[in-house]
Amino acid sequence: xxxxxxxxxxxxxxxxxxxxxxxxxxxxxxxxxxxxxxxxxxxxxxxxxxxxxxxxxxxxxxxxxxxxxxxxxxxxxxxxxxxxxxxxxxxxxxxxxxxxxxxxxxxxxxxxxxxxxxxxxxxxxxxxxxxxxxxxxxxxxxxxxxxxxxxxxxxxxxxxxxxxxxxxxxxxxxxxxxxxxxxxxxxxx
Amino acid sequence: xxxxxxxxxxxxxxxxxxxxxxxxxxxxxxxxxxxxxxxxxxxxxxxxxxxxxxxxxxxxxxxxxxxxxxxxxxxxxxxxxxxxxxxxxxxxxxxxxxxxxxxxxxxxxxxxxxxxxxxxxxxxxxxxxxxxxxxxxxxxxxxxxxxxxxxxxxxxxxxxxxxxxxxxxxxxxxxxxxxxxxxxxxxxx
DNA sequence: CTCCATTTGACAGTTGACTAACATATGTCA
DNA sequence: TGACATATGTTAGTCAACTGTCAAATGGAG
Numbered sequence: 417x418x419x420x421x422x423x424x425x426x427x428x429x430x431x432x433x434x435x436x437x438x439x440x441x442x443x444x445x446x447x448x449x450x451x452x453x454x455x456x457x458x459x460x461x462x463x464x465x466x467x468x469x470x471x472x473x474x475x476x477x478x479x480x481x482x483x484x485x486x487x488x489x490x491x492x493x494x495x496x497x498x499x500x501x502x503x504x505x506x507x508x509x510x511x512x513x514x515x516x517x518x519x520x521x522x523x524x525x526x527x528x529x530x531x532x533x534x535x536x537x538x539x540x541x542x543x544x545x546x547x548x549x550x551x552x553x554x555x556x557x558x559x560x561x562x563x564x565x566x567x568x569x570x571x572x573x574x575x576x577x578x579x580x581x582x583x584x585x586x587x588x589x590x591x592x593x594x595x596x597x598x599x600x601x602x603x604x605x
Numbered sequence: 606x607x608x609x610x611x612x613x614x615x616x617x618x619x620x621x622x623x624x625x626x627x628x629x630x631x632x633x634x635x636x637x638x639x640x641x642x643x644x645x646x647x648x649x650x651x652x653x654x655x656x657x658x659x660x661x662x663x664x665x666x667x668x669x670x671x672x673x674x675x676x677x678x679x680x681x682x683x684x685x686x687x688x689x690x691x692x693x694x695x696x697x698x699x700x701x702x703x704x705x706x707x708x709x710x711x712x713x714x715x716x717x718x719x720x721x722x723x724x725x726x727x728x729x730x731x732x733x734x735x736x737x738x739x740x741x742x743x744x745x746x747x748x749x750x751x752x753x754x755x756x757x758x759x760x761x762x763x764x765x766x767x768x769x770x771x772x773x774x775x776x777x778x779x780x781x782x783x784x785x786x787x788x789x790x791x792x793x794x
Numbered sequence: 795c796t797c798c799a800t801t802t803g804a805c806a807g808t809t810g811a812c813t814a815a816c817a818t819a820t821g822t823c824a
Numbered sequence: 825t826g827a828c829a830t831a832t833g834t835t836a837g838t839c840a841a842c843t844g845t846c847a848a849a850t851g852g853a854g
Contacts, residue, residue, distance in 0.1 A: 421801090421851095457802065459803065460801080528722055530722075531725055532717045532721020533717055533721065535720045574751065605684065605756050607820095636811065652822070652832080679823095
């Protein structure tokens with residue numbers, strides 16, 4: 417089948433690119449280099465990814481909507497912050513690929529541009545989660561508060577992810593998330 | 606005096622650039638265009654700003670160290686979160702230029718790259734504030750907690766800044782910051 | 795095997811960020 | 825005024841992302 421090969425090529429390019437990014441940085445890596453390592457011609461690269469940046473802007477959209485569904489699905493007795501935490505631990509944590517997360521993290525950490533891409537992705541998440549909270553609660557006054565909760569919860573989560581990637585996935589992801597949220601509670605007395 | 610003119614040229618370039626960024630986006634604006642609007646040659650542009658991105662990476666370093674000093678200067682009875690809030694309100698809020706903040710925000714919002722630059726700046730702030738907290742408290746165990754507090758406090762602050770810029774500086778900045786921190790407390794019960 | 799479609803590569807060209815070299819203007823000081 | 829340093833403009837050139845075109849290879853259908 418033809419589509420099989422296409423998928424393989426796509427992944428090969430992506431892997432080659434992420435390796436190089438992690439190793440020498442995003443801006444220091446040229447498309448030619450990526451193409452060479454992936455054993456394709458530069459023009460083929462541009463047929464698969466219209467832009468060098470498109471390699472990163474991966475399609476996590478389906479996972480995001482899963483997460484939002486999980487937020488909306490939390491019972492209404494649970495307060496918002498807990499709802500987000502539970503949703504994250506139910507719908508996100510189990511699907512994380514350690515190798516890809518670590519490598520992507522390394523690549524992103526080295527490039528302002530990739531940080532920007534990551535920031536934008538995080539921002540989209542924040543908005544989506546805030547919407548989910550907003551809908552779950554129904555109070556039309558609370559939009560700004562939902563944003564704040566989403567921002568804070570995803571911030572804690574991001575910190576835990578960083579710690580986890582830093583430890584090369586040796587520590588338990590869920591435990592780190594729990595610890596983060598505990599700290600948050602303590603911080604507010 | 607010579608330095609007077611240099612400063613004026615620098616500001617002219619910066620203003621021209623930010624206007625164009627806000628109007629047509631960062632990536633759609635070429636250095637030549639900026640130089641033309643600022644009435645200088647492209648090479649002069651590069652003498653003032655080594656990179657197109659340097660226009661944004663403004664010298665907020667002195668303000669950042671002021672902020673950190675303010676954090677360190679808070680009396681030790683006050684808990685960390687409050688200390689950051691008070692420091693922000695004392696050492697940052699009074700120095701904000703509404704026009705520049707609004708325009709920069711508009712420019713940044715339109716470009717993934719500028720978001721990245723902004724994110725990196727925010728990250729540097731977070732680290733610096735966490736250091737200040739860490740030093741103020743002296744507990745060598747609490748590094749991760751300081752980071753979390755800094756991230757959360759600056760997140761609240763960033764949200765307030767956004768709201769403020771969105772309102773075209775009509776609302777009172779300090780009040781918005783207070784509201785944000787109140788919401789944070791409420792969120793944790 | 796043959797026809798056909800799709801994938802791929804080779805190549806030439808555009809654009810824009812950035813650098814280096816040299817010449818010119820402009821303000822400073824003796 | 826004259827000598828000097830510094831700021832600026834001009835020009836040419838590099839490098840890499842990206843586009844478009846055409847020809848060769850590949851793989852499935854008759």
